[in-house]
Amino acid sequence: MIKRFGQLGHTTLELLAGLGRALIILLSAITHMPNIRKGYPLFVKQVYSVGVLSLIIIIVSGLFIGMVLALQGHGVLIDYGAEASLGPMVALSLLRELGPVVTALLFAGRAGSALTAEIGLMKATEQLSSMEMMAVDPLRRVIAPRFWAGLFCMPLLAAIFSMVGIFGSHLVGVVWLGVDQGTFWSVMQGDVDFADIVNGTIKAVSFAFVVTWIAVFKGYDCVPTSEGISRATTSSVVQASLVVLGLDFILTAIMFT
Amino acid sequence: MSDTLVEIKNLTFNREERCIYNGISLNIPKGKVTAIMGPSGIGKTTLLRLIGGQLKPASGDILFAGQNIPELSRSALYEIRKRISMLFQSGALFTDMSVFDNVAFPIREHTKLPENIIEKMVMMKLEVVGLRGARHLKPSELSGGMARRAALARAIALDPELILYDEPFAGQDPISMGVIVRLIKDLNDALGLTSVVVSHDVHEVMSIADYIYIVAEQKIIGQGTPDEIRAQQSPLVRQFIKGEHDGPVPFHFPAKDFKDDLLGGKL
Amino acid sequence: MSKKIEIWVGFFVALGIAAFVSLALNVANSGIQGGDNSYQLYAKFDNIGGLKVRSPIKVGGVVVGRISDIRLDAEDYLPIVTLDIYEEYNQFSEATSLSILTAGLLGEQYIGLEPGFVDEELGIGILQPNDYVEDTKSAIVLEELIGQFLFSQSED
Ligand SMILES: Nc1ncnc2c1ncn2[C@@H]1O[C@H](COP(=O)(O)OP(=O)(O)O)[C@@H](O)[C@H]1O
Ligand SMILES: [Mg+2]
Numbered sequence: 001m002i003k004r005f006g007q008l009g010h011t012t013l014e015l016l017a018g019l020g021r022a023l024i025i026l027l028s029a030i031t032h033m034p035n036i037r038k039g040y041p042l043f044v045k046q047v048y049s050v051g052v053l054s055l056i057i058i059i060v061s062g063l064f065i066g067m068v069l070a071l072q073g074h075g076v077l078i079d080y081g082a083e084a085s086l087g088p089m090v091a092l093s094l095l096r097e098l099g100p101v102v103t104a105l106l107f108a109g110r111a112g113s114a115l116t117a118e119i120g121l122m123k124a125t126e127q128l129s130s131m132e133m134m135a136v137d138p139l140r141r142v143i144a145p146r147f148w149a150g151l152f153c154m155p156l157l158a159a160i161f162s163m164v165g166i167f168g169s170h171l172v173g174v175v176w177l178g179v180d181q182g183t184f185w186s187v188m189q190g191d192v193d194f195a196d197i198v199n200g201t202i203k204a205v206s207f208a209f210v211v212t213w214i215a216v217f218k219g220y221d222c223v224p225t226s227e228g229i230s231r232a233t234t235s236s237v238v239q240a241s242l243v244v245l246g247l248d249f250i251l252t253a254i255m256f257t
Numbered sequence: 258m259s260d261t262l263v264e265i266k267n268l269t270f271n272r273e274e275r276c277i278y279n280g281i282s283l284n285i286p287k288g289k290v291t292a293i294m295g296p297s298g299i300g301k302t303t304l305l306r307l308i309g310g311q312l313k314p315a316s317g318d319i320l321f322a323g324q325n326i327p328e329l330s331r332s333a334l335y336e337i338r339k340r341i342s343m344l345f346q347s348g349a350l351f352t353d354m355s356v357f358d359n360v361a362f363p364i365r366e367h368t369k370l371p372e373n374i375i376e377k378m379v380m381m382k383l384e385v386v387g388l389r390g391a392r393h394l395k396p397s398e399l400s401g402g403m404a405r406r407a408a409l410a411r412a413i414a415l416d417p418e419l420i421l422y423d424e425p426f427a428g429q430d431p432i433s434m435g436v437i438v439r440l441i442k443d444l445n446d447a448l449g450l451t452s453v454v455v456s457h458d459v460h461e462v463m464s465i466a467d468y469i470y471i472v473a474e475q476k477i478i479g480q481g482t483p484d485e486i487r488a489q490q491s492p493l494v495r496q497f498i499k500g501e502h503d504g505p506v507p508f509h510f511p512a513k514d515f516k517d518d519l520l521g522g523k524l
Numbered sequence: 525m526s527k528k529i530e531i532w533v534g535f536f537v538a539l540g541i542a543a544f545v546s547l548a549l550n551v552a553n554s555g556i557q558g559g560d561n562s563y564q565l566y567a568k569f570d571n572i573g574g575l576k577v578r579s580p581i582k583v584g585g586v587v588v589g590r591i592s593d594i595r596l597d598a599e600d601y602l603p604i605v606t607l608d609i610y611e612e613y614n615q616f617s618e619a620t621s622l623s624i625l626t627a628g629l630l631g632e633q634y635i636g637l638e639p640g641f642v643d644e645e646l647g648i649g650i651l652q653p654n655d656y657v658e659d660t661k662s663a664i665v666l667e668e669l670i671g672q673f674l675f676s677q678s679e680d
Binding site: 038121129135 | 336338339342366367
């Protein structure tokens with residue numbers, strides 16, 4: 001019994017210590033926002049590997065999810081003669097939920113895992129240590145540009161996802177299934193508020209924050225061996241996905257009730 | 258003492274429960290090559306990290322030019338580190354940059370020099386290690402010896418006062434070993450550097466070191482110039498120099514009695 | 525850093541911003557269409573059902589404007605609807621009637637506008653901006669309709 005308590009205490013302390021380390025990394029990443037002269041090229045390079053390289057998967061997924069939404073939605077709505085509502089149904093699902101959430105999940109899998117593995121490998125090969133010994137702070141030089149690039153790219157990716165998704169639903173709904181084009185867009189415009197876009201963007205920024213934070217922290221904090229890196233990468237994706245889904249529920253409860 | 262660059266006094270360091278150093282003291286004289294020898298896993302890398310301020314000792318002082326490293330603030334420590342270079346065992350080149358950019362890295366980070374001057378400086382350093390022709394290669398395209406020389410060029414990029422070499426000879430073929438031995442010696446004499454070489458390669462160390470410390474069992478078990486070391490009668494030192502497989506320095510990692518482990522059943 | 529990376533990043537950022545702008549303009553109605561080129565009419569209904577701000581106003585299926593505001597009259601507590609009618613449709617008669625209609629069984633509600641005739645002799649002129657449309661038919665509320673139907677059935 002006493003032993004159990006001891007274990008519980010040990011686990012709790014370890015959890016708290018981990019959280020503390022994560023906060024320290026977050027703080028120094030935030031305070032080391034890339035500056036114009038030295039930080040800009042680093043930031044651009046990270047936007048390339050985090051954002052541009054995620055573009056294909058985001059566009060393809062957005063297109064197919066929009067097309068499937070239109071197909072499924074049309075099947076249900078037509079029973080009630082309400083296929084005019086196809087536009088707002090698709091647009092609201094994408095802007096409020098699927099855009100930010102699916103983008104965040106794909107982003108965690110595509111960019112987050114790469115960030116964790118890259119930083120973990122830099123740690124294991126002593127690149128971070130040697131940087132420190134050269135009086136260059138790896139938190140500023142390595143972590144901060146990656147963090148800011150993630151924070152910058154994901155909301156853009158989410159917007160691209162939603163736009164492509166609506167385009168896909170237009171393809172299926174209007175071009176294929178014959179919903180009137182004018183009705184599709186005008187009813188969508190009638191029901192979608194600018195606030196929906198704002199709320200979706202707030203979600204995207206929040207998800208970008210947690211996914212990138214978890215990714216860089218897991219890499220920086222990993223056990224510097226091949227096994228440690230592979231574990232850190234897995235847990236980066238798993239934890240980021242779970243946190244995104246939980247956070248989505250909380251944000252939805254705050255925004256839409 | 259003005260001719261001492263680094264002075265370690267009564268240093269104690271523990272890793273988790275295990276004691277790595279128990280009150281050791283040593284001096285690293287300015288402008289000389291000091292070697293620290295000892296079997297693997299004894300804590301040689303740890304000692305270099307302690308000097309670089311990456312680890313904090315449990316007690317004791319590490320004085321670099323009079324400043325006590327463990328007590329320095331972060332910014333003061335970073336200032337000191339600009340005067341120290343460390344050559345990591347793995348080389349630790351940045352894998353996403355070319356050899357040229359690796360060597361230029363510390364210069365770009367710490368100075369505001371224009372790119373054409375940086376280029377000249379980098380070329381000079383690469384010339385010293387004989388890798389000027391390999392400047393466009395990525396670290397993954399280098400052989401082990403070339404990678405270590407590239408890392409050496411990076412380490413001397415900003416003309417440090419002290420270079421810490423962690424196992425510079427390990428895993429090198431005899432030719433590149435010879436090249437590195439000569440480089441360490443030449444750099445030390447030509448640039449007036451202070452060098453600390455950590456190694457267990459007795460022969461190479463004996464050929465370049467001005468002064469040698471032998472570390473084992475959390476302590477310094479022997480010290481002196483290479484000739485003094487060869488003449489030492491202490492069985493510990495003799496075992497290490499001659500490379501006998503077992504003797505006063507135990508072959509086993511510290512453990513409970515073997516019989517207890519076998520019969521006790523619990524770890 | 526290579527030019528290729530910079531070009532790609534520029535393309536990516538432009539695409540992202542374009543996505544935001546097109547979402548804001550085409551998907552959400554940010555009130556940009558018909559903002560200046562419309563005039564207002566008012567109408568009082570007994571019951572507007574599911575009518576909303578931005579619901580369309582149609583003549584024979586053609587959208588001629590949108591609802592810009594819905595509020596309650598302070599005195600008789602009847603809903604007053606503000607209609608934004610596009611500028612080019614400015615010849616509606618005072619005899620115009622409005623009814624709240626539903627697209628499909630459960631669909632979107634909109635205002636159907638039935639243009640009457642202009643007859644100077646009878647004193648029926650053209651609706652001027654900010655006039656009230658007198659002839660309005662309220663929304664048909666499905667539940668009431670079903671209730672009436674059941675009621676009339678049980679009376680037989
Ligand atoms: N990060 C670490 N955490 C815990 N123990 C470590 C760590 N690094 C090294 N050690 C232990 O410290 C001892 C000294 O390591 P090290 O300084 O690398 O030895 P050497 O360089 O002499 O081979 C080793 O026995 C090793 O087990
Ligand atoms: Mg070592």
